[in-house]
Amino acid sequence: MNVTNKKVRSFGDDLGEVKQNVLVIGAGLCGSLLALRLGQRGYNVSVYEMRPDLRKVEISAGRSINLALSDRGFKAMRLAGIEDKVKALCIPMNGRMLHDMEGNTILAPYSGREHEYINSISRGQLNALLLDEAEKHENVKIHFNKKCKSVDFEKTTVSFEDYKTKDEFIEDADIIIATDGAGSAMRQSYFLGKKFLFSFSQDWLTHGYKELSILPAENGGYKTYKNALHIWGRDSFMLIALPNMDGSFTVTLFLSYEEGEYNFNNLTSQEKVVEFFQKYFKDxxxxxxxxxxxxxxxxxxxxxTVKCSPWHYKGNTLLMGDAAHAIVPFYGQGMNASFEDVVEFDKVLDAGHQDWESVFKAYEKNRKKDTDAIADLAIDNFHEMKGHVNNVIFREKRNLEMSLEKQFPKDYSSKYSLVTFNEDIGYREAMLRGRAQDKAILNMLTDKELDLNDDLKTNLEKVKTATEEILDDDRVAKNFKH
Amino acid sequence: MNVTNKKVRSFGDDLGEVKQNVLVIGAGLCGSLLALRLGQRGYNVSVYEMRPDLRKVEISAGRSINLALSDRGFKAMRLAGIEDKVKALCIPMNGRMLHDMEGNTILAPYSGREHEYINSISRGQLNALLLDEAEKHENVKIHFNKKCKSVDFEKTTVSFEDYKTKDEFIEDADIIIATDGAGSAMRQSYFLGKKFLFSFSQDWLTHGYKELSILPAENGGYKTYKNALHIWGRDSFMLIALPNMDGSFTVTLFLSYEEGEYNFNNLTSQEKVVEFFQKYFKDxxxxxxxxxxxxxxxxxxxxxTVKCSPWHYKGNTLLMGDAAHAIVPFYGQGMNASFEDVVEFDKVLDAGHQDWESVFKAYEKNRKKDTDAIADLAIDNFHEMKGHVNNVIFREKRNLEMSLEKQFPKDYSSKYSLVTFNEDIGYREAMLRGRAQDKAILNMLTDKELDLNDDLKTNLEKVKTATEEILDDDRVAKNFKH
Incomplete structure (x- = not known):
């Protein structure tokens, strides 16, 4: 299929020739994929990025060195025709490797289906690939070292500063799409402009994070098991590690700023840091x-976590990716959600809308319920990762779910699987069904209404029946809430 | 009991003489009650208000002319020793008077207990009373026409502009408490200052509101039934009316800005407005x-709706009332919640903390869960008022609840009653129990598991059992979420 021109023409025709110049703010993961896809569709795309070109300069590409790529992300890579190139950059992680205080480990698989796993990928390598692919299209131009200062969403213009020359200049376009991340300058212009009712939230956890590393072994190999996401969950804080291609692991410590015996505010000496790790993360x-x-x-x-609405101003401007919905990293879905944005936007472009305002409206109406859901799920998973993975009933639940997925691969998917491996179900539906399943199983285990020695078919039916009851009761109550 | 000095001294002694000057920003309902109460406790209180003195100048006192005062508000009035004076300003509203499209009415009581009702009160009269009472204390000074421009929360200073002279000046104090409403200048300083992690949300409904009026009858009496809150609920919009002392009603139209056949954006001519009212609000x-x-x-x-956290910066500054938690008006709890803030703050002052930072921390820790809950309840009630009051199953639920409250006054309270008439239960507890009851009854009615012809005792037990099960199941699931 020739994706390059097929849909563009009909869309271009509908809108006439006037609305063909798209200005994208930010050439991170979301912006570069968007530029690639819009380039494939035939738009004139100008991308402005505040950092230097990460393919030429050694810089930190953003806030985390490696990321978890899973099925929603791959769906977007397929749409752009680069799935195989991306797969070559991936290290499969089949499960969570749980490390206890004594250094004992258990591998808890992410799914009972063998083909369901997540992947560690380098942010920098993936971003570079997307930039390379986007620039293959002569209708895509990427400008580096250009910092967005503000957006005039009524005039559809952006004010930039050149980092090198310090010159300021203004660019206009038919539409502007801001993919400039969690601290989005365009979102700030929406907020401070007070020209329309802009709902907005920023919510900080009391925990912060710090990246550390496990370097490669002397022979260049991995110092610990490669194909897992390692977790040292300690209830009120945790350490995780994801593998890199070069044999190293990127390690992240999640810890409260000011609470508890050890916290970021009081870990002020090398001795204290080592003491903390010796006590809790010996291995x-x-x-x-x-x-x-x-x-x-x-x-x-x-x-x-950032949520906001509306994402668009009339048919002029649109927020996408982290700029519209920044989330905490605990479900490994931040990048996947941003890539899925591009898939969903592409779908709306195929739907034959007559103007950009109705494109933007339809996109937000369909998409926002799902990005709200993954934001909430990501916070839930923080608590799951740092604490519940060590809890007996939680582990019984996971073991049962793994057995159900293995034995009845078509009849059962855990919440984790619905979110991570079922790219054709929206996040919101995955959340509602996944939470109902969790509630059903946890309650039946607590009340001893589920016997793990019963045959699996019996337990599958019990779980399904209880889940449907919960969904049904919630539906009745919800009808009277909205 | 001599409230004036009893607790102040021990508190004052603990903190030494250093922290005795309290600067309050805003002399609205919350600020003037706070000034009164802190005056009673012996603090030196300076209040700065941007508007002129509403006792001397004819001005709109704020966003709504009359308000619903209920038991949480009265608890605060009792604390300040002015309950009787306030009661003299009140018009009891015993229920909702529901008006259908044809102008037929039904009075739906707020409670099955006769002593449980809400009250219509004039914002201006109540505010004037609170200012009068506060100024009786020589240690309380109120300055009008002084607009807060910003707060330096690190230096504990406020920058003001005098509305008349346009002079700018700076005031300092030992602590600053901002009760400057939903658009709080101090909250803006927190947000824009970026000196600490400030979680913040502003959420707008797609509906706006407009105040209208039913004038008194020619003989000075009321043109419609006085002792009710009138509701014309039309599913996607609604009209309400609350009585005033002078025989008039303040009427409020809640309507979408841009959706539906009639909306604020398209009601642009007198003819169209009359046509709209003729069609939907004939009577x-x-x-x-x-x-x-x-x-x-x-x-x-x-x-x-505005939520934020932290409310305080160290031991220097604190947000209170709408400045900390602005809510939509549909539960009639905005003013009550702000008054309850003062009661809760007063309680913390009695608890023997050694410094202001621990006072502020303890206050927010105890209080925020409840103000978050009433914010969410208020949005639920929007949907209840405009639509569900007309729904058959919803009415069956309310009828059953009224009977239960009448027959078993000590054993049952509806969500509305828990929120409105049970000032010794926090909003959060009222929300959790109230929602579980609603879910239990609505589901049992939908599934025909509750027969309204059964004796009431049987139905009470059914409701209680089902409610406990829901609360219990939620508790198990929630333990694995946080």
Whole structure:
């Protein structure tokens, strides 16, 4: 199929020739994929990025070095025709490797279906690939070192500053799409402009995070098991590690700023940091002789959720990716959700709308319920990762679910699987069904209404019946709430 | 009991003499009650208000002319020793008077207990009383026409502009409490300052509101039933009316800005407004010969919810009332919640904390869960008022609840009663129990598991059992979410 021109023409025809120049703010993961896809569709795309070109300069590409790529992300890669190139950059992670205080480990699989796993990928490598692919289209131009200062959403213009020359200049376009991340300058213009009713929230966790590392072994291999997401969950804080291609792991510590015996505010000396790791992450510490140095070199950063609405102003401007919905990283879905934005936007472009305002409206109406849901799910998963993975009933639930997925691969998917491996179900539906299943199983286990020694078919039916009852009761109550 | 000095001294002694000057920003309902109460406790209180003194100048006192005062508000009035004076300003409203399309009415009581009702009160009269009472204390000074421009929460200073002279000046204090309403200048300083992680949300409904009026009858009496809150619920919009002392009613239209056949954006001519009222509010229109004039004289205003955290910066500054938690008006709890803030703050002052930071922390920790809950309940009630009051199953539920409250006054309270008439239960507890009861009854009615012809005792037990099960199941599921 020739994706390049097929839909563009009909869409272009409908809108006439006037609305063909698209200005994209930000060439991160979302912006570069969007530019690629709009380039494939035939638009004139100008992308402005505040950082230098990460393919030419050694810079930190953003807030985390590696990320988890899963099925929603791959769906977007398929749409852009680059799935195979992306797969070559991936390290499969089949489950969570849980490390206890003594250094004992258990591998808890993400799914009972073998083909369902997540992947560790380098943010920088993936971004570079997307930029390369986008620039293959002569109708796509990417400008680096251009910082967006503000957006005039009524005039559809953007004011930029050139980082090198310090010159300020203004660009206009037929439409502007801001994919400039959690601290979006265009979103700030919406908020401060007070020209329309802009609903907005920023919510910070009391925990921050710091990136550390496990370096490769001397022979270039991995110092611990490669194909897992390692978790040291300690109830009120946790450490995780994801593998990199070069044999290293990127390690992230999630810890309160000010609560508890050890926190970011009081870990002020190398001795105290080592003492903390010796007490809680003994086995990790052995792999991290570079810990103390990393700890005081690398920044501590906050963890926030951003929601807002409307994403668009008339038919002029649109927020997408983290700029519209920044989430905490605990479901490994931030990048996947932003990539899925592009898939959903592409779908709306196929739907034959007559003007950009109705394109933007239809996109937000369909999409926002799902990005709201993944934001909430990501916060739930913080608690699951740091604490519940160690809880007996929670583990019984996961074991039962793994058995159900293995034995009845077509009849059962856990919440994790619905969110992560079922790209044709929206996040909201995955959340509602997944939460109802969790509630059903946890309650039946607590009340001893579920016997794990019963045959699996019996337990599958019990879980399904209880889940449907919960969904049904919620539906009745909800009808009277909205 | 001599409230004036009893607790102040021990508190004052603990903190030493240093922290005795309290600067309050805003002399609205919350600020003037706070000033009164802190004056009674012996603090030096300076209040700065941007408007002129409403006791001397004819001005609109704020966004709504009359308000619903209920038991949480009265608890605060008792604390300040002015309950009787306030009661003299009240018009009891015993229920909702529901008006259908043909002008037929039904009075739906707020409670099955006769002593449980809400009250219509004039914002201006109540505010004037609170100012009078506060100024009786020589340690309380109120300055009018002084607009807060910004707060330096690190230096504990406020920058003001005098409305008359246009002079700018700076005031300092030991602590600053901002009760400057939904558009709080101090909250804006927190947000824009970016000196700490400030979680913040503003959420707008797609509906706005406009105040209208039913004038007194020629003989000075009321043109329709006085002792009710009148509701014309039309599913996607509604009209309400609350009585005033002078025989008039303040009428409020809640309507979408841009959706539906009739909306604020397209009601642009007197003819169209009258046509709209003729079609949907025929009986109200007959009482409102002044409709068209009111409609184009009075502003249309938006309906927003504000949440934020932390409310305090160290031991220097604190947000209170609408400045900390602005809510939509549909539960009639905005003013009551702000008054309850003062009661809860007063309680913390009695608890023997050694410094202001721990006072502020303890206050927010205890209080925020409840103000979050009433914000959410208020949005639920919007949907209840405009639509569900007309629904058969919803009415069956209310009838059953009224009977239960009448027959078993000590054993059952509806959600409305828990929120409105049970000032010793926090909003959050009222919300959790109230929602579980609603869910239980609505589901049992829908599934025909509840027979309204059964004896009441049987139905009470059924409702209680089903409610406990729901609360229990939610508790198990919630333990795995946080």
């Amino acid at each position: 990790a510490l052995q792999l991290m002789p570079n810990l103390a140095e990393d700890f005081f070199t690398n920044p501590t950063a906050p963890l926030g | 109200a229109l007959q009482l409102m010969p002044n409709l068209a004039e009111d409609f184009f004289t009075n502003p249309t205003a938006p309906l927003g």
